[in-house]
Every structure is written in C-alpha cells, then in structure tokens.
Amino acid sequence: MGDGRAKPNGCRVLVVDDDADSREAIALLLEQQGYTAARAENGRAALNHLVAGFDPDLVLTDLLMPVMSGWELHAAMKERLAWAAIPIVVLAGMGPEQRGQLTVEDAFEKPVDLPVLLKRIAELCGLSE
Amino acid sequence: MRTIRVTPVLELALIVAIVYVARPVLGPLALAFYIAFILTPPSNALERFGVPRALTVAVMCSAAVAFFVFVGAVLASQLVDLASEVHNYVSQMSAKLAELRGGKGGSLDTLTSAVKQLTRVFETSIARTERADPVRIVGNDDTPIERLESFLGPLLSPLTAVLIVSTLAVFALARREDLRNRLIQLVGPQNVTLTTRTLDEAVQRISHLLLGLTYINAGYGVLIALGLTVIGVPYAILWGALAGVLRFVPYVGTWTAAALPTFVAFATTPGWFATLSTMGLFLALDILTGNFVEPVLLGRRTGVSAFALLVSVIFWTWLWGALGLVLATPLTVVAAVMGRHVPRLHFLSIVLGDDPGLPPDVNFYQRVLARAGNDALRLARKTASQVGTLATFDALLVPALRHLARDIDAGVLNRDAADSVTASLSEIARRVRPSSRGPVRQSTTRSGVFQSVARRLSVDELPKPEVLGVGAAGSTDALLIDLLCYGIAADITLNPLPAAAPARLAETIIAREPRVVCVAALPPGNSVTARYLSRRIRAALPATNIVVLLPASEQEKPAETAARLREAGADAVAFDLKTAREALLRALGIAGP
Numbered sequence: 001m002g003d004g005r006a007k008p009n010g011c012r013v014l015v016v017d018d019d020a021d022s023r024e025a026i027a028l029l030l031e032q033q034g035y036t037a038a039r040a041e042n043g044r045a046a047l048n049h050l051v052a053g054f055d056p057d058l059v060l061t062d063l064l065m066p067v068m069s070g071w072e073l074h075a076a077m078k079e080r081l082a083w084a085a086i087p088i089v090v091l092a093g094m095g096p097e098q099r100g101q102l103t104v105e106d107a108f109e110k111p112v113d114l115p116v117l118l119k120r121i122a123e124l125c126g127l128s129e
Numbered sequence: 130m131r132t133i134r135v136t137p138v139l140e141l142a143l144i145v146a147i148v149y150v151a152r153p154v155l156g157p158l159a160l161a162f163y164i165a166f167i168l169t170p171p172s173n174a175l176e177r178f179g180v181p182r183a184l185t186v187a188v189m190c191s192a193a194v195a196f197f198v199f200v201g202a203v204l205a206s207q208l209v210d211l212a213s214e215v216h217n218y219v220s221q222m223s224a225k226l227a228e229l230r231g232g233k234g235g236s237l238d239t240l241t242s243a244v245k246q247l248t249r250v251f252e253t254s255i256a257r258t259e260r261a262d263p264v265r266i267v268g269n270d271d272t273p274i275e276r277l278e279s280f281l282g283p284l285l286s287p288l289t290a291v292l293i294v295s296t297l298a299v300f301a302l303a304r305r306e307d308l309r310n311r312l313i314q315l316v317g318p319q320n321v322t323l324t325t326r327t328l329d330e331a332v333q334r335i336s337h338l339l340l341g342l343t344y345i346n347a348g349y350g351v352l353i354a355l356g357l358t359v360i361g362v363p364y365a366i367l368w369g370a371l372a373g374v375l376r377f378v379p380y381v382g383t384w385t386a387a388a389l390p391t392f393v394a395f396a397t398t399p400g401w402f403a404t405l406s407t408m409g410l411f412l413a414l415d416i417l418t419g420n421f422v423e424p425v426l427l428g429r430r431t432g433v434s435a436f437a438l439l440v441s442v443i444f445w446t447w448l449w450g451a452l453g454l455v456l457a458t459p460l461t462v463v464a465a466v467m468g469r470h471v472p473r474l475h476f477l478s479i480v481l482g483d484d485p486g487l488p489p490d491v492n493f494y495q496r497v498l499a500r501a502g503n504d505a506l507r508l509a510r511k512t513a514s515q516v517g518t519l520a521t522f523d524a525l526l527v528p529a530l531r532h533l534a535r536d537i538d539a540g541v542l543n544r545d546a547a548d549s550v551t552a553s554l555s556e557i558a559r560r561v562r563p564s565s566r567g568p569v570r571q572s573t574t575r576s577g578v579f580q581s582v583a584r585r586l587s588v589d590e591l592p593k594p595e596v597l598g599v600g601a602a603g604s605t606d607a608l609l610i611d612l613l614c615y616g617i618a619a620d621i622t623l624n625p626l627p628a629a630a631p632a633r634l635a636e637t638i639i640a641r642e643p644r645v646v647c648v649a650a651l652p653p654g655n656s657v658t659a660r661y662l663s664r665r666i667r668a669a670l671p672a673t674n675i676v677v678l679l680p681a682s683e684q685e686k687p688a689e690t691a692a693r694l695r696e697a698g699a700d701a702v703a704f705d706l707k708t709a710r711e712a713l714l715r716a717l718g719i720a721g722p
Binding site: 010053055056057079080081082083084085086087123124125126127128129 | 534537538540602632635653654655656657658660661662663664665668669686690693696697
C-alpha cells in the first residue's frame, strides 16, 4: 500500500474514548494495521454505533467518560444478546482495583504498550493465535 | 378540548344494541341483498345470452317469488297437517314402545311411562280447551273498515315485510353495478383501482363460498326430501327444507334436522326399516356432501371457522330470531371476508377465519413456553411425518430458537426460563429424530445421496463421511449442531465438540485437523464468535472446508453477515439446516440433490 496501510483484514473495532487525541491515535493505528475502526466519544455514542448495525469484532473502551461511562457501556452490552459475545478490551488510566469487577477479555493501563495491545487485539479477532 | 374514548367492549355493545333495535330495517335489507346475491349468477348467465337487464330481473324475481310461494304453501300445509297429527304420533309411538317392551321395570318401561305422562299432559290441555268458558256474544258495532282491519291486521305485517324484501332485492339485482360504484366512491374514491380490486376479490370469495354453500345445502335438502319420499316418511318436503336450512349450522344442524323425521318415521311406520333408513339417509348424504361435494366445489377450506359459525348462529338467532338463523352464515362469511380485506376489520378475519390462530412455528414455540411439551412434540412429530425431520427442524425448532433469542434479548425471559426452553427443545429434537424410534444399524440406515454413492462404489461397509460440529457459543448453538446432527444422520456423521470458550474451541478444532467443520451460530449475537473461529481455522488449516450455519432472519441482514463470514474464511454460509446439509455434502465431494 502506498500510504503504508496494511491490507484490510475484515475486522471491525469500535474505539470508545472521550479523549479525542487518544481515540484518534488508536483508531488510525488500527486502520494502518488493516482494521476498520469506528470512533465514539462515550458509551452512549458507542451504543448508537451498535444499534446502527456496526457489528464490531471487538470494542476497545476507556472507563471514565462523560454521558455514559465504560462500566455502563459494559453492562449495557452484556444485557443484550446481540452484543454480549463481542469481546471488550478496557484501556483506562487506572489499576485493577479501581476498574472493579468487569467481564472483559482484557484490560490495559494507560499509557499502553502499543505492540502488546495490537497483538492482543489481533488474537481476540482471530487473526493470530 | 376533551375527547371521549369509547372502549372496544362498549363499542361492541353499542353495535349489538343498534343491530338489535334496527332489526326491522336491517333484517329485510340483509335478506334482500342475500336473495339478490343468490340470483346474480343466473341473471348474469341470462344477460350473456343477450336478455335485457329489465327482463332478466323480472324473470328472476318472478321465478324466485313463485318458488318461495310454492315452497311456502307446501311447507305451510305440511306444517299445519303435522301440528294436527302430533297427538296421534305420540300415541302411536307410545303403543309401539309398549309392543317392544320386554319386561317390567326396564329402561323401555321408563321411556313408555314418560311418553304416557306426556300424552296425558297433552290430553288434559286439549280437554281444557274443549271445556273452555262459553263465549258471550255481544252486538257487533264495528264499522266495515274496522272489520277489514281486524281481518287484514295479522297478515299486514308479514305481507309488508315480503313486499319490502322483494322490492329491495329487485333494486339490488337491477342496479348492482350502480351500488358497487357507490360503494367504491364511499370506500376509496382516491384509489379506484385498489378499491375495485379489493371489492372484486371480496365479492368473488363471498360468491364462491356463499353461493356454493347455498346451492349445496339446497341440493342436500332436495335429496333428503326425495329420499324420505321414497322411504315413505310423511311431510318429506318439510323435512327437506328444514335439512337444507339447518345444514348451514355446522355439526349440530344436520342431526337436529334429522331428529324430527326420524321421530315421525318411528311413530308412523311399522318395524324399524323406515326409522333406520331415515337415519342412514341423513348419515350417508352428510358424509357424501361433507367429504366429497364440498371439497370439490368449495375447496378444502370454506374460509370460515366452524366454531365461529356455531357461535355466530347462536348470536344471530338470539338477536334476530328465525331470520338470524337463516342469515347467520352469509353474515359470518361476509364479515370474515371483510376482515381479510379491510385493515381496520382485521380482527374479524382472526376471530372468524379458518386460518390457524398462530403460524406453526409460533404455535410450537408457544406450546414449549407454556410447558405443554407433549403438544409441541405432537406438532413436531406430525410435521415430521409430512415433511421429514430436517424440514421439521427448519420449520419449527430453528424458528423456536430464534424466538427464544429474541425473547431473551427483549428481557421477556430470564436465563433460567430460557435454559428450560432450550432443554425442552433439545428433548423434542431427540424424540423426533428418526433413530429415536428404534435402534438402527449404521449399514442399513444409509439413504439419499450417500446411499447412491455407496452403491456406485460397491462398498457395503463404507463409513459415513465425518464432519466436526461446533456450536459457536452457548447452549442454543450447541442445540443447532444437535439438530443438524440428527437431521443429516443418514448421510453424514457429525461429531459435536463440547462447548468451550472460543479460543479453546479454536485450539481443539485446529488440533483435530478436520476435513470439514461446521460452525453453528445463532444470530444476532454469535456471528462474532463464528467470525473469530473462521479466521482461526482458516489461518491454521487452509485446506479445511468451513461451513457456517447461521439461521438469520431478514432483519438480521443475512447477506451482509454472510459476506463478513466469507471474508473471515468461511467457505459456505447456510441460513437453514437443509442448505447446511447440501453445503456439507458439497464440501465432502458428494453432489447434493
């Protein structure tokens, strides 16, 4: 690819973060890796994407957000059969104690080690073992 | 401004009250339209031969009046005769029963004494009438007009009704196109084509059912009258007319009509021949009409539920008396047809129509939900006997799983209730599958495509091709795999993997290196797991054929979901078990049907 982007891999990731810079940076990084990334500034916007039929292979979310937090988004997704199986990865500026009990596939603390994050996303999407 | 909302029950009560109060107006009107409706086909036939409309109407109406007058006169004379003979019949029957009496104290004795008591009551009543108080004759001061009035008074009302009905019928017959056009104007002048089409269809259906029933029942009445004449039962025409009218009442009508002539035959003829022949005549004609004539002339279904018709007969007879009894069937048929065509009256088609109350899959799911597992099993077995196991699973159990997923998603069912439904469905599937009817040897169960392959290769004990079956997530997906496993057991052996987390499932599949794998995922939630598994398998086992079973409904964008699964590595995506079987046969190199 001329712009350095990888071939589309067919995976969709929904990036949820109220910090626009952080959100945009991760989304662009994922797009460069061949993912299709959708952006949402809070849990409510993320749910709107899901309702609209975006059907992601993974949701990457912050926890502390205005309007609707990551915890609330997590709870809303686990309530609906249509979204309950979508893997969730938490990317938050807090440790495990502050995150509390969450049924998520993985959780990373900001600042994140990007190669490790990308490797985990690829695993959860079935792109690598 | 305040608006007053009338509840549906009040609305219904108001309509019933109006129909009751307006009987003198609505009754003749309905009867006139019914008569006009019956006379329309012969009128049309005459007009096709070039007979002018006015002459056609005159001929038809004269014929109808002559027919009614003739039949009315015959019936009236027979009725009067019967009324005067009833007393004799009761006595004759009593004597006949006495002859038949074997010993004292038997049931025949009891019956005889009951009849005797009845006769005594009649006799007392007649004697009382005979010993009536002497009438004091007073001078008649009435004017001739008053005397004419007292003579014509009782006749005036029925004569007026006959005149009104005849006039209305003549107008309805003569100006039928004009009336139709006015109705179109009234219902939908802005969309003449649609209204005309709807009206034409409605009229066609009503004609088909109503005229069919009318002519069939009239023929039935004529045959009964002829048969009773041959047998020698008195008042045969009266019984024939009664049978024709009462046959509109399903189930009970025929036998109500049969009771009186049987009674008369028993009372008036020696021996049992006439009595048994009368009953036999009704039975034979009813079987012949119900099973051969009606299905041929009207089709298997009349479009109106028999139960609704019974209720309707009771309702209209209560509301309008004898006229209601005659008009109940036409009115019910009209109401059911209107319900099919007018959206606001759709409830009428549900209540009165003979369509099943619920679609089969909803009915099946409802039975499972109501814990009426035996009903659901019966329904599944009945369907399986008609269309086969795999098609039954596709028609009933897979939709039930979709209904279940939708109910869980809507929060209508909690997880425990959902697990209970899944367990019931699993049990039903297990009991419906062909092998549940007895132990089956593998070498004798080959059928269909695989059997033909086995013959071609001349290999007797060729093992069935194996496929690895994987439920993407949860018990519903596992059940989907079970359904497929039972449904294709004759052709393919499907080895299900035990449920596990997606990553663990992927590792197990990759370790087994199957030639063909079938991943089942119930939308909307589990397609994400199916994509995950497809990617993992495709990356690790490029030669493995991946078939995804994804019973998606139209709302779940099946084309888009299938495209994404193919992009993830699936070779085929099947939306039902039948297509999944075909895809698996193709994947195994056996051409599907």
